[in-house]
Amino acid sequence: xxxxxxxxxxxxxxxxxxxxxxxxxxxxxxxxxxxxxxxxxxxxxxxxxxxxxxxxxxxxxxxxxxxxxxxxxxxxxxxxxxxxxxxxxxxxxxxxxxxxxxxxxxxxxxxxxxxxxxxxxxxxxxxxxxxxxxxxxxxxxxxxxxxxxxxxxxxxxxxxxxxxxxxxxxxxxxxxxxxxxxxxxxxxxxxxxxxxxxxxxxxxxxxxxxxxxxxxxxxxxxxxxxxxxxxxxxxxxxxxxxxxxxxxxxxxxxxxxxxxxxxxxxxxxxxxxxxxxxxxxxxxxxxxxxxxxxxxxxxxxxxxx
Amino acid sequence: xxxxxxxxxxxxxxxxxxxxxxxxxxxxxxxxxxxxxxxxxxxxxxxxxxxxxxxxxxxxxxxxxxxxxxxxxxxxxxxxxxxxxxxxxxxxxxxxxxxxxxxxxxxxxxxxxxxxxxxxxxxxxxxxxxxxxxxxxxxxxxxxxxxxxxxxxxxxxxxxxxxxxxxxxxxxxxxxxxxxxxxxxxxxxxxxxxxxxxxxxxxxxxxxxxxxxxxxxxxxxxxxxxxxxxxxxxxxxxxxxxxxxxxxxxxxxxxxxxxxxxxxxxxxxxxxxxxxxxxxxxxxxxxxxxxxxxx
Ligand SMILES: Nc1nc2c(ncn2[C@@H]2O[C@H](COP(=O)(O)OP(=O)(O)OP(=O)(O)O)[C@@H](O)[C@H]2O)c(=O)[nH]1
Ligand SMILES: Nc1nc2c(ncn2[C@@H]2O[C@H](COP(=O)(O)OP(=O)(O)OP(=O)(O)O)[C@@H](O)[C@H]2O)c(=O)[nH]1
Ligand SMILES: [Mg+2]
Ligand SMILES: [Mg+2]
Numbered sequence: 001x002x003x004x005x006x007x008x009x010x011x012x013x014x015x016x017x018x019x020x021x022x023x024x025x026x027x028x029x030x031x032x033x034x035x036x037x038x039x040x041x042x043x044x045x046x047x048x049x050x051x052x053x054x055x056x057x058x059x060x061x062x063x064x065x066x067x068x069x070x071x072x073x074x075x076x077x078x079x080x081x082x083x084x085x086x087x088x089x090x091x092x093x094x095x096x097x098x099x100x101x102x103x104x105x106x107x108x109x110x111x112x113x114x115x116x117x118x119x120x121x122x123x124x125x126x127x128x129x130x131x132x133x134x135x136x137x138x139x140x141x142x143x144x145x146x147x148x149x150x151x152x153x154x155x156x157x158x159x160x161x162x163x164x165x166x167x168x169x170x171x172x173x174x175x176x177x178x179x180x181x182x183x184x185x186x187x188x189x190x191x192x193x194x195x196x197x198x199x200x201x202x203x204x205x206x207x208x209x210x211x212x213x214x215x216x217x218x219x220x221x222x223x224x225x226x227x228x229x230x231x232x233x234x235x236x237x238x239x240x241x242x243x244x245x246x247x248x249x250x251x252x253x254x255x256x257x258x259x260x261x262x263x264x265x266x267x268x269x270x271x272x273x274x275x276x277x278x279x280x281x282x283x284x285x286x287x288x289x290x291x292x293x294x295x296x297x298x299x300x301x302x303x304x305x
Numbered sequence: 306x307x308x309x310x311x312x313x314x315x316x317x318x319x320x321x322x323x324x325x326x327x328x329x330x331x332x333x334x335x336x337x338x339x340x341x342x343x344x345x346x347x348x349x350x351x352x353x354x355x356x357x358x359x360x361x362x363x364x365x366x367x368x369x370x371x372x373x374x375x376x377x378x379x380x381x382x383x384x385x386x387x388x389x390x391x392x393x394x395x396x397x398x399x400x401x402x403x404x405x406x407x408x409x410x411x412x413x414x415x416x417x418x419x420x421x422x423x424x425x426x427x428x429x430x431x432x433x434x435x436x437x438x439x440x441x442x443x444x445x446x447x448x449x450x451x452x453x454x455x456x457x458x459x460x461x462x463x464x465x466x467x468x469x470x471x472x473x474x475x476x477x478x479x480x481x482x483x484x485x486x487x488x489x490x491x492x493x494x495x496x497x498x499x500x501x502x503x504x505x506x507x508x509x510x511x512x513x514x515x516x517x518x519x520x521x522x523x524x525x526x527x528x529x530x531x532x533x534x535x536x537x538x539x540x541x542x543x544x545x546x547x548x549x550x551x552x553x554x555x556x557x558x559x560x561x562x563x564x565x566x567x568x569x570x571x572x573x574x575x576x577x578x579x580x581x582x583x584x585x586x587x588x589x590x591x592x593x594x595x596x597x598x599x600x
Binding site: 031032034037038108110138140141142144146147148149152194195220225226229230259260261262266267286 | 334337405437438448516519522525526547548549551
């Protein structure tokens with residue numbers, strides 16, 4: 001009975017030593033769920049700070065008190081600061097008489113082109129006229145890959161084959177889209193490592209030259225600690241290499257391959273924490289239908305389960 | 306890094322060891338090593354270091370260093386020899402892995418590597434799912450001047466794999482590489498298809514291709530592949546990025562297979578024979594291990 005009672009510290013003012021053991025366990029739990037180490041550290045640190053000096057008011061164990069605080073912190077991180085309504089944005093841009101342009105970027109093989117096709121499908125379902133711009137002019141089969149999707153969806157691809165300047169093709173495609181009465185131009189880009197300077201420069205050139213309506217970063221839910229570095233570096237280079245007076249940064253995140261990770265959903269936290277930008281879409285499979293919105297509540301549940 | 310700290314501290318007692326192990330654990334967690342493997346390593350190193358028995362100073366330090374490094378090397382090396390293709394015979398090698406891990410790119414690199422060493426190599430595209438998969442393989446193979454087999458119209462990967470392998474066998478090819486679609490353990494029909502391709506071509510080796518940026522899902526996925534097909538080797542890709550590649554330790558443990566090569570770029574030549582010491586060094590984010598070993 002005594003040991004049962006001692007788990008409760010009603011009215012106690014919490015000190016670091018009270019919450020540390022519980023937080024340590026929770027932090028390891030987050031890392032098992034694939035939250036990057038740095039992010040797990042920072043989250044738990046801020047939770048610890050917020051708890052020290054607090055009075056435990058109701059009948060509750062330190063563990064559940066700490067867990068509730070972490071739940072709250074995670075929810076706060078993952079909840080978008082403002083809602084993103086792409087369809088509404090497209091509508092308002094169309095009133096200005098030009099097409100809405102979205103750039104998909106990210107490291108190699110994460111699902112940029114597949115996501116682009118899923119987004120195209122979704123837009124078509126919303127009765128929008130969509131043009132696909134094939135601006136991965138490097139990777140073998142990249143252009144043909146988009147043609148296959150476009151054919152399946154009854155869409156057109158604007159392409160200039162391989163080896164050409166991606167930024168210029170994007171510019172031409174947007175102009176072509178404007179002339180052709182398209183509502184949206186979806187711009188596919190080649191995958192690139194965040195530390196590859198020439199390739200990062202060429203992406204930033206594309207973004208600077210076209211100043212698109214949305215720059216979406218595509219990242220896979222499988223990624224571990226590199227998530228933080230990827231987003232930090234993409235954002236940093238978008239600013240450093242920009243030729244715009246107000247440089248662009250990543251406007252939103254697409255989290256792909258969500259169907260391959262069971263409950264190890266931590267990459268979502270790493271990505272959103274690093275950028276402060278929302279997860280606009282979640283990829284949950286390899287068909288056009290497999291595009292979802294992010295459900296913050298169930299994400300947090302998976303993380304703390 | 307962590308080992309640096311130890312090198313400058315004179316008195317190596319248990320608290321220094323604990324601190325050192327904590328630093329190493331943090332480095333490994335940041336490098337995407339499986340959380341459980343990190344816990345195990347910590348325990349094993351502690352067990353390997355007996356303070357009572359140790360003489361003072363330099364000796365102790367050496368013992369600790371070696372314990373850490375040998376634990377890591379033990380994880381990287383599963384103690385089995387990788388499959389070695391035999392000259393004058395058809396060696397069929399099947400590539401499997403998660404979506405986008407680098408299979409198709411690595412196929413050509415692998416073929417190119419052996420071709421330059423004088424082997425007669427060929428590529429078979431058994432990915433009928435991914436849009437543009439055959440074009441991708443075809444363009445890569447053409448650049449590398451490697452014969453390839455595939456189809457734009459056939460939708461059955463098992464049939465294509467069999468036909469391609471049979472064709473190149475009959476033509477006297479020595480290394481026949483079968484590229485397959487990306488797949489994941491959560492989709493049973495995809496795993497079943499992989500099994501059928503394996504049954505159809507009876508590969509001499511199945512290579513698991515793993516992206517170096519993978520996080521904590523590595524172990525479960527790798528063991529699922531191993532449980533369905535006879536994975537015998539691993540290739541870690543995209544090591545030209547910033548990811549440390551700690552998921553490879555999980556893949557080795559899950560498949561009991563050695564890492565044979567690593568991908569270090571998108572180009573054909575960016576492909577290296579795997580070297581465990583430098584890989585472990587990269588994991589810990591530190592300088593030359595050899596130097597430290599000699600301290
Ligand atoms: N299971 C699953 N697979 C996905 C998802 N999204 C994309 N993929 C697969 O991931 C692989 C790579 O997708 P791509 O769209 O070609 O990736 P990418 O980022 O355009 O690749 P690069 O252009 O070569 O950098 C393909 O096999 C896709 O089918 C997803 O949400 N779930
Ligand atoms: N930087 C870098 N990129 C690589 C490496 N290996 C492959 N890639 C890139 O990763 C992306 C995916 O490679 P693929 O070969 O298409 O991958 P895959 O496993 O065949 O993909 P699926 O067939 O869709 O499952 C492409 O953009 C490749 O160029 C590497 O070692 N370094
Ligand atoms: Mg692509
Ligand atoms: Mg492929």
